[in-house]
Amino acid sequence: MIRNLKEVKDNNFDITRDAEEVRNLSFNDSTCLGCGICESTCPVEAITLNAIAVDARHRTFNDVYFSGHEKIAQNFKEEFDVQRISIDESKCVLCGMCSGLCPVDALVLTIDGTPIKEIDAYPHYNAFSEIDDDECIYCKRCEIACPRDAIVIERILPNRADLVTGEIEVDDDECIYCGVCEELCPAEAIVVDKETGKESIVIDKDKCVYCLVCKKACPTTAIKAVCRSCSYGEYDLDPANAVVKGNSVIDSELCVFCGWCEGVCPTDAAKHKKPFEGSIEIDDEKCQACGACVDICGCNALAFPVSSGPGSRMEHVIANGDYCVKCKACAKACPNGAITVKRTEIDHTPISSTTWKEALDAIKD
């Protein structure tokens, strides 16, 4: 039998079989949700979901934010050398089921360099996320809300000079170069050289917004300025020049299709579709507010209510079903079995293989 080669780099690894065709399975730890679908799906039981998955996110990215955790955190090293899943390369047959069923791009099987999600014979989830540049106003709400930092909004602002109109000039005979205008100018448009013999004043008209603060504060009457839009309206401004332009990028390797971008989008620019539909329920009686679920959730779909004051007991956790991708990582992490996640629908492309169909059906409730 041809042996698999394993190459480990940090918490990521590659398993390769080089024969008639080259099969390579690569694992990307930072993308992994810790859902364990791969573990339960693997037909040769080569995959183990490590316990680290439960608190890795909390410990690597966030500061300790529960009083109890601080004590626990002392026992851990700062650096973590354990990845969320382990794959025994001597058992792995590189069938790609883990990759095909992984709801994100944490496990990717390629055959002769082509990822199986680009090969028709393999099933793919019908999930997507996109930002329509025609609708996007580049407000960056989605970039800030995205729990995976998968969105980058690059915006190009209009020139300030295209948004205001006016006239400003300094009467050099009257100016005493005191620098009051320079200190007050909110747009930092004025530079005054006060050195004796070298006195000068320069107003940058690209920066000036004709607020007239300098004119009003000038101890002499050296500054003559007028805001044209105050006097005559914005007749000489072209609204087209006032538009914010830009472009938006969603990193498909990081995106988990949680829908925060669509939820916070003030226009109809962000759209998404989740691979799974279902429900999430918290048993308030069982929840002991340990926070394990909040730590592992890759979608920021779980949170504690704001504390009602010092000394108050932590309430049970609250789930926001709209942003939950029904990956079940939280239900696995909960030590009290307080979370019930149901996956009722899985939207995937048609598949003819019986075993693959069974595997997809098996992750459905």
Next chain:
Amino acid sequence: MPKHIASGLKYLAAVKLKDAGKSHQAIADELGVDRSTISHYLNGRNLSWNSIDVARTIIDLTPRDFLRMTEAIFDEPEQSRKIVNICRERNFEVIIEDSCIGCGLCVNACTMQAISLESLQAHADSIQCCGCELCSEDCPTNSIKILEIEYD
């Protein structure tokens, strides 16, 4: 010595092809040997009978040993495939069950190139199967059954 055994196997292959009604030229083309050599073989010349006995013993080994020995004797996998296919006395039927996951290990294991992957399922060409069972041994889901066909 291996060269002699190789010639012995080629001789036996040539005889089988001749019995199947092929011309000397066709046999020569098939086995990648000069036409004159084939004619010599078929006229019983230029070959030690001992080599032919050894070759016959090899063919009578279990299918896997026959395949392994032939692979060891011939450098070219293409050639050993041909010899095994022509000389083997037994026929097999390969059944691949629905439990196949499409991992492709059998495709790699099969020296006879009888198995291919299609729509996440292995498909076997039984005519090419030599019965070595290397594929079923590697199959992680035990989905390959190889049956021997016996003619009455």
